[in-house]
Amino acid sequence: MEDLVRELAEPGGKLVLLVMDGLGGLPHPETGRTELETARTPNLDALARKGSLGLHDPVAPGITPGSGPGHLGLFGYDPVENLVGRGVLSALGVGMELEATDVAARINFASKKDGKIVDRRAGRIPTEECVRLTDKLSRIRIPRVEILVRPEMQHRAVVVFRGQGLSPHVTDSDPQQTGVPPLKVEAREPGAASMAELANRFVEEVDRALADEWPANTVLLRGFDRQPDLPSFPERYGVNPAVIAVYPMYRGLARLVGMKVLDGGHGIAEEFDRLEAAWSDFDFFFVHVKPTDSAGEDGDFDRKVRTIEEVDAQIPRLLKLDPAAVLVTGDHSTPATFKAHTWHPVPFLIHSRWSRWENDAEGFGERACSRGQLGRVRAKELMPLLLAHAGRLAKFGA
Amino acid sequence: MEDLVRELAEPGGKLVLLVMDGLGGLPHPETGRTELETARTPNLDALARKGSLGLHDPVAPGITPGSGPGHLGLFGYDPVENLVGRGVLSALGVGMELEATDVAARINFASKKDGKIVDRRAGRIPTEECVRLTDKLSRIRIPRVEILVRPEMQHRAVVVFRGQGLSPHVTDSDPQQTGVPPLKVEAREPGAASMAELANRFVEEVDRALADEWPANTVLLRGFDRQPDLPSFPERYGVNPAVIAVYPMYRGLARLVGMKVLDGGHGIAEEFDRLEAAWSDFDFFFVHVKPTDSAGEDGDFDRKVRTIEEVDAQIPRLLKLDPAAVLVTGDHSTPATFKAHTWHPVPFLIHSRWSRWENDAEGFGERACSRGQLGRVRAKELMPLLLAHAGRLAKFGA
Structure with missing residues (x-):
């Protein structure tokens, strides 16, 4: 599959992978709604209605990933075959x-x-x-x-x-x-x-x-x-990629697969400043938002909700750039009630003009994603899906 | 899996694989309904309510297949491992x-x-x-x-x-x-x-x-x-198969895996004439309908709709033959709005007496299939499912 995607990948419109770290959640005991379902996210909800939803397993059902496997999966690498040591x-x-x-x-x-x-x-x-x-x-x-x-x-x-x-x-x-x-x-x-x-x-x-x-x-x-010898992300997908992340580890992970590291600034809004500034220089952007995960780890349900709302407020700026396709997701679940990473599958949203139908979905959330038109996939299948939704994968075979 | 299925396959009732080429679609911008959802298909809708629905990925999520990989997938062959050259x-x-x-x-x-x-x-x-x-x-x-x-x-x-x-x-x-x-x-x-x-x-x-x-x-x-040396379809599934197709390429693909080529006639109704005539001579029929794909490639939404309706009108003749199991699907999506093959997963319907429950589904369509009881599978998994629904796969293990 990796070789196939490499052969089929074509130049084309700009792609954005927006990762809210630890996005997946579990219901608040009082309301029955997860962090993402609780957050007021009018912009993401609108994308969810027009876009395609699904759930992804970062590694495999039941496996709780660390940051390394979680992100390698999102980059399209098999996280079990491509291990990166913490050091x-x-x-x-x-x-x-x-x-x-x-x-x-x-x-x-x-x-x-x-x-x-x-x-x-x-x-x-x-x-x-x-x-x-x-x-x-x-x-x-x-x-x-x-x-x-x-x-x-x-x-x-x-x-x-x-x-x-x-x-x-x-x-x-x-x-x-x-x-x-x-x-x-x-x-x-x-x-x-x-x-x-x-x-x-x-x-x-x-x-x-x-x-x-x-x-x-x-x-x-x-x-x-020791540093692993990972296949090059730019070569595999035919993209010129950059990472925007406040936290060093995520910049490091992206650099490991060959992404250009940009200054991530000091907060969510600044990350989108950087995105706007660099828009014309790259055709793939990995934007990493950390505080969703930190709030989950701290068991702070409300802070995780507020962080998601803060990201939501930036979505109009992202859309104004008119990307060909956007993938919004997490690298794993970090439910505030669990105070740690979990194995729960992670909601994702692909926005492009080639979604199959407008959803009557109630918005962007775990429940809506479990009924989403993209079904349940492995994280490593998301990159081909994102490329496809931007018309950047050629037909396979005559 | 291939060897397992070969071991478990048993003789039994008759099977039909009815392929509408490029069946999967995208919504009409004005109505929000796909070609299949737009078509008036009372017979397929009735099958959908009594049968089992799902979506299949011909190759893998995000991969747009050509006719070769699309059909090899439906025949149960891994389309990446079994390539057929353009010549x-x-x-x-x-x-x-x-x-x-x-x-x-x-x-x-x-x-x-x-x-x-x-x-x-x-x-x-x-x-x-x-x-x-x-x-x-x-x-x-x-x-x-x-x-x-x-x-x-x-x-x-x-x-x-x-x-x-x-x-x-x-x-x-x-x-x-x-x-x-x-x-x-x-x-x-x-x-x-x-x-x-x-x-x-x-x-x-x-x-x-x-x-x-x-x-x-x-x-x-x-x-x-050179013609690839593909595993024999009759040996793999223990069937005596025939193909009914108007277009030579699909007869050729079926012959490559060992199906007997029957005269396909000159249109959809004639294909079902041939099916009735040959019913007693084979126990597996691959019936291929081309004009759904041609209409999609031409961007002609209405012609694709009419072709689907034309197929629907033949369904009562098919049911009168009393097949043990029928699979109705496409080899890929060719949305009229896209005017080309796409990666979107393809709706499928299995009709047999062993469906799990009657659906409250609105009929046969992409949306209903995305909520279907058979979920989302790879195309190559459909043949075992079809055999199973006809009671033609023995128990694995004691």
């Missing part, structure tokens, strides 16, 4: 250009007392504090290897090990619980012993450097990985 | 019976001036002119090979090379643009050198034969291919 996502997200042999790992600043982890996130220290501490870690020197440490948001940072003979095949040091000591990094295959040693040595040096700090006096490492 | 489709389309070692290519009559192609379709010459010119080309003789040339419509024709040591693995001579000379046919693998030479020699002879003609003074060749 790599973090590194790309902060704008690091990885070399093929680099090994990256996600850092969580954490609090350790009497040798045991008491807070895996060091009280979610402010980002400025994270910047100060990573600056300290950047001074760590270990022979025969280059160590690059960069801050992300709050308690999150990333370390990249650069040198000869490194291996991504080592275990995490994060015990995923408090009240226990951090784990030693271990080799998952014989050739990785020196990498495990190097990682443990790094943690020792960190503990020394942060000995006088609190609450962030240690780090937990996880998601050691 | 072979053309040969089948004009009713040629290919031998296993024949190589066929599509001919476009074209206009050449000062060695460069100035019109790739020779001004779309009338079909009568095509017939006269192919008659000229039929007189070309090249030692040790038989050359068969047949006209198609307008500027299109087909050439079949018959002989020893031929190869389909050669490139097109069609440069796909004007202002440049035609390409030399080249071998795509070492063993194909003599085939390339033969094809180039043929083009030279054509140029000599057409030297005094205008605008059709040369030919462009593309889609060299």
Whole structure:
């Protein structure tokens, strides 16, 4: 299928993939309506009535995806065959250009007392504090290897090990619980012993450097990985793509498949400013909205509703640009009642002039999408659908 | 799955696959109803209420199929794994019976001036002119090979090379643009050198034969291919199948998978005459109706509607034969508003005594099918469904 789409893809009108992270929801216990069904979204509702609705499974029914698989699915890549380690996502997200042999790992600043982890996130220290501490870690020197440490948001940072003979095949040091000591990094295959040693040595040096700090006096490492060699998105779909995202990880994911990274600004309205500004320079835009997911993770139903309404208010600006086809969806569900990613299929909407019929749908929501004319698909089938709706896939066979 | 179905298939009642080519549509801008929804089809509507509805994707969501992939899907073959080259489709389309070692290519009559192609379709010459010119080309003789040339419509024709040591693995001579000379046919693998030479020699002879003609003074060749070795439809499904089709290409496609070709007559009513006449001789009938697609390609909404109504009028004759199961569908969508094949999923209806419930559906149409009890499937999944509805697939496993 991938090769087929590559062969059939043609130049044409402009495409927009608008992702509200964690869009899918579950009903509010009092009203029986999900976040998306609760939000007042006159513009998305109008699109839903004229456009085509459906539900997508990011990976497969029952599978709850992380951000990596969720977005790779939306980009049309099989998320099981194309894995991206968390460390790599973090590194790309902060704008690091990885070399093929680099090994990256996600850092969580954490609090350790009497040798045991008491807070895996060091009280979610402010980002400025994270910047100060990573600056300290950047001074760590270990022979025969280059160590690059960069801050992300709050308690999150990333370390990249650069040198000869490194291996991504080592275990995490994060015990995923408090009240226990951090784990030693271990080799998952014989050739990785020196990498495990190097990682443990790094943690020792960190503990020394942060000995006088609190609450962030240690780090937990996880998601050691090397940059995967993913097929090029521009080549696969014959597009000239750009990403607009406030959060680094999503810019990183998009860069990994070959999208040009644009400045995402600092909020939803600014993202649409950037979209307008860059409209003539690209023919595919991936616009990523994060706060829907954050609100869901925080269990804040109302904030998720308000974020969706904030996106809705930008839709007229998007339509004024007259894209050939727009896909509005999420990368997974993050219901506020669940406070985490879930496996629930994700509502989607394709707007183009080639929808089959005007819906009597009540608007854009999970229920309407479950009765939608596009049915239920895998996320990786959405890109061909989007291209088709813009007339950008040629006929297959005579 | 293919092997499983082969193992489970059993003898049983008679089956009918009734294909209205390009059946799927898009709404009329004024009424909001598709061609199928507009047509007055009391008989199909009654079947829809008692039967089971669904939508199928001929290849995959977003993929627009040609006639070859569209029908191979309906026959239960993966259309991506089982390709039929353009030259072979053309040969089948004009009713040629290919031998296993024949190589066929599509001919476009074209206009050449000062060695460069100035019109790739020779001004779309009338079909009568095509017939006269192919008659000229039929007189070309090249030692040790038989050359068969047949006209198609307008500027299109087909050439079949018959002989020893031929190869389909050669490139097109069609440069796909004007202002440049035609390409030399080249071998795509070492063993194909003599085939390339033969094809180039043929083009030279054509140029000599057409030297005094205008605008059709040369030919462009593309889609060299040999008849594929497809799995046998009778063996796969344990059926004794026949095809009833007015147009040669569909008879040819059916013959490729091992269906017996019956005389299709000259119109829809005559096709059902043939069905009645042959009813006792076979237990599977593929009945192909072409004018739905032609009307869609011409953008003639009303003619497509009338063709569907014409088919509907024949349904009582079909039911009188008391088939065990009937599948009514299309091989793809050809909406009159789009004037070409599209990717939109195709409505289908299975009539048998084993439908799950009677529908409150308003009849046979895209909307009703999108809410149908059979959901959304790939075309290649329809044959097992049809067999099952006739009680012709045994239980799998103990």
